[in-house]
Amino acid sequence: MKKRFNPIKDKSSEIIEYLMSSPDIPDDEALRFKLRLSIEEAVENVVRYAYDGGIGWLEAEIRFDQDTLVLTIELRDAGVPFNPLERDEPDVTLSAEDRNIGGLGIFICKKMMDDIKYCYEEGNNVLIMTKKVG
Amino acid sequence: MDIKIEKQDNKTIVVLNGRVDTTNADQFQQDMEPLMEGENPDIEIDCTDMSYTSSQGLRIFLMLQKSVNARKGKMVLRNMNPQVKEVFDITGFSNIITIM
Numbered sequence: 001m002k003k004r005f006n007p008i009k010d011k012s013s014e015i016i017e018y019l020m021s022s023p024d025i026p027d028d029e030a031l032r033f034k035l036r037l038s039i040e041e042a043v044e045n046v047v048r049y050a051y052d053g054g055i056g057w058l059e060a061e062i063r064f065d066q067d068t069l070v071l072t073i074e075l076r077d078a079g080v081p082f083n084p085l086e087r088d089e090p091d092v093t094l095s096a097e098d099r100n101i102g103g104l105g106i107f108i109c110k111k112m113m114d115d116i117k118y119c120y121e122e123g124n125n126v127l128i129m130t131k132k133v134g
Numbered sequence: 135m136d137i138k139i140e141k142q143d144n145k146t147i148v149v150l151n152g153r154v155d156t157t158n159a160d161q162f163q164q165d166m167e168p169l170m171e172g173e174n175p176d177i178e179i180d181c182t183d184m185s186y187t188s189s190q191g192l193r194i195f196l197m198l199q200k201s202v203n204a205r206k207g208k209m210v211l212r213n214m215n216p217q218v219k220e221v222f223d224i225t226g227f228s229n230i231i232t233i234m
Contacts, residue, residue: 012156033186033217040188044156092226096200101193104225108189111224 002061008077009054012047016040024064024071026133034112035071038129041105042075050079050125069134070114075127082125083118085110135184137165145176151183154191163194170198175207182213192227199231210234 003018005011019039025032046058059076084106090099110116113129120126135152146169154162169177177198187195195211202209211233214222222228 016156030217036186037188037221040156040190044188044190090225092224093229094226096196096203096230099196099226099230101189101196104189104192108221108225 001063002059004057004059006057007055008047008051008058010047011058012040012043015043015047015058015060019043019060019062019073022062022064024062028133031131031133035073035131038109038112038131039073041109042073042127042129045084045105046075046077046079046125049082050077064133069132071131071133073129076124078124081120083120084127085116085118135162137162139165139169144174145178146174147178147180149180149183153186154184154194155186155188156190159188159190159194162191163197166194166198170201173205175202175205177202177207177209179209179211180213181211181215181218184218185215187218187221189225192221192225195227195231208232 001022005015008015016036016039020032020036025035043058043060047054050056056077056079061074063072065072087103087106090103090107109129113131115130117128118126135150135154135158138149140147199209209232211231214233219228219233222231222233
């Protein structure tokens with residue numbers, strides 16, 4: 001299933017709930033937790049940073065391959081070109097005083113999903129996250 | 135999410151119920167701001183019914199910890215469920231915040 005949200009300012013919650021409503025997500029609490037977290041972090045990155053003032057669109061898609069049992073979440077936007085995977089990973093060994101929250105969202109996605117890919121395609125940022133389920 | 139705040143002796147008890155996420159992180163931060171100043175820095179957070187946190191919630195726990203450290207106090211998060219604990223573990227927050 002796929003839906004374009006426009007504009008996306010203050011729409012994070014709606015976009016997250018749309019993806020989480022997919023009948024392809026198994027009724028497994030631990031898995032749903034990991035997916036929700038990855039979706040929230042990825043969607044928030046677009047809603048907060050892709051467009052100046054959040055005025056722009058985001059296309060959210062979730063699909064399931066019955067043969068490979070792989071669930072794919074794809075986010076597409078036409079905002080500022082930005083590859084979140086190129087960001088420096090946060091140093092998780094620092095003290096509280098030296099820690100900040102930058103880069104933590106996409107780091108969490110990487111840990112929770114099996115794979116994340118980014119490409120810039122026809123003027124769009126495309127983020128593809130996959131996880132094998134079942 | 136539901137937040138209860140209670141003063142007990144020289145410390146503050148916070149009880150969290152529900153998800154800490156993008157929809158309520160700003161409210162959570164506003165509710166916690168008074169705890170980030172004053173003479174009694176000790177905080178105990180009951181996480182029994184906190185079902186979820188994203189980096190939005192972690193940001194606020196980090197702010198609390200920094201403010202507690204600066205005032206030589208102690209903060210403890212109690213009874214965290216295993217999934218929420220995993221988020222604290224993978225981000226290294228378990229090393230800088232006391233979880234019991």
